[in-house]
Amino acid sequence: MHELTGRILAGDVRGAARAITCIENDYPERTQVLREIFPHTGRAKLIGITGAPGAGKSSLVDNLIGYLRSMELKVGVVAVDPTSPFTGGALLGDRVRMQSHALDKGVFIRSMGTRGSLGGLSRNTRDAVRVLDAYGCDVILIETVGVGQSELDVMHIADTTVVVLNPGGGDAVQAFKAGIMEIADLFVINKADLPGVEKLQVEVEQMLDLAKHDAPWRPPVVRTVSIESRGLDDLWNAILRHQAYLVESGEGAARRAKHLKDEVLEIVHDQLYRRMLQSVEAGAFADALEDVAQRVRDPYTVAGQIADSWFQQGR
Ligand SMILES: Nc1nc2c(ncn2[C@@H]2O[C@H](COP(=O)(O)OP(=O)(O)O)[C@@H](O)[C@H]2O)c(=O)[nH]1
Ligand SMILES: [Mg+2]
Structure with missing residues (x-):
């Protein structure tokens, strides 16, 4: 057994971090470690958070970390940045913000950049998520930076995909065009403190009527104000309802089998x-x-x- 495998399974944070570095850089031990941890994975809830830049994904992730920690769940976050491993602005801001959790041993936050192809990005993300799963995270939040094709790909890793929209921006129509309706398991109207919430909700429901009128799961629409940590109970309950649906319907197992x-x-x-x-x-x-x-x-x-x-x- 590789030394890193033992450390990951023992919940050693540095071991997990090191393994993800091996994945990102495609070091030779990558495959051995992934092979060895695989039997210890599949337990974590994998939640994807996607939406346009500025929608409030990072703020929501930050909120969720606090919320889940209050239930003593161990939380992993993988923030995916398809443009560069060294982005300034957004990601740096996220790091600073999430630093409130930096000293918490029950939280593991990692951003992933792309080196190489988009395929490489989703593969690296999937493998990093697997490390965090074996490391013992109960919930793993996967945040993307936007809603392009690479985000759609990345979201195939998640069991539950949350799409974050904002009032007042024609977001519903754009999400529909971007193919987001297909991958959304639930919608969040974040910035629900701003005008236009009712209108956006109606638009989303109309889109759902068109796209998913006879689907067994209709994505719920929940409202949050992440700058005030509002709506978290609703959001988490909706996620849990979707997770329960995945189990009861067999859809979750089918999805995971397909992904594998x-x-x-x-x-x-x-x-x-x-x-x-x-x-x-x-x-x-x-x-x-x-x-x-x-x-x-x-x-x-x-x-x-x-x-x-x-x-x-x-x-
Ligand atoms: N008014 C309002 N602003 C918010 C809310 N959530 C986030 N923001 C602001 O929106 C901006 C983008 O948030 P961020 O979480 O970085 O978005 P991301 O790019 O989707 O990760 C920040 O300036 C936040 O303070 C909200 O619920 N209400
Ligand atoms: Mg962000």
Whole structure:
């Protein structure tokens, strides 16, 4: 067993932090540690928090940390920043704000940047979440910075996805367009201290009537004022209701099974691609590739032949 595995399972905060660094930098021990902790994962509630920049996601996460700590739950937070590992503004602000929890041993906060592809981001996030799960977090909050494609991908990690909207901004229509309706398990109207709450609520309900009229779970809409820590009971109760629905309907197990299947296929894809690349770079299929370069043969046929010959060799 890798030394880090033991430390994570023993609830050693530095061990967990170190493991996530290994994930982010793709160090060689990454796979061993992830392999060893896997049997100890699957216990935490994974809650995704998404919404436009400035919607109040970080403030809500901060509120939720306090709320969950008051119930003595161990909380993990993974804040995903797809632009840069060194963002100034928003994330720095978040760090400062969340520092009120920095000395609390029951809270683990980590921001993740992207190095490499968007696929790398969701994979790293998933693996970091897994570390926090094995580390013993009861609830893991996954915060994204916006509502683009990478956020949609990241949210496939969560069991319950919370979409944060604000009154007065045409948010419902935008969320609908961005494909958020599909992934939302519940909506939060944050900044409910501002005008336009009723209007936004009506808009969201209308969108839900259109999009999810016969779905077994209709996402509830709750209101919060995170600067005043208001609405947390409603929010947490809605999350728990969704978690209960996931269990009773079997939907939660089905989702997790699907995510794991996707993960296995993704890893297979990665490994095949890497090996294929190695042999191509070592000169395999050079003639065929040259034919394609000369437009003597087409890429579709050649790719098919390369794949076939690869499988026939049983590599
Ligand atoms: N009026 C009001 N402002 C809020 C509320 N929640 C957050 N804000 C403010 O909205 C801004 C963005 O909040 P932040 O949590 O950083 O948003 P994020 O980008 O979604 O993480 C900050 O200036 C917050 O103080 C709220 O409930 N009411
Ligand atoms: Mg934020």
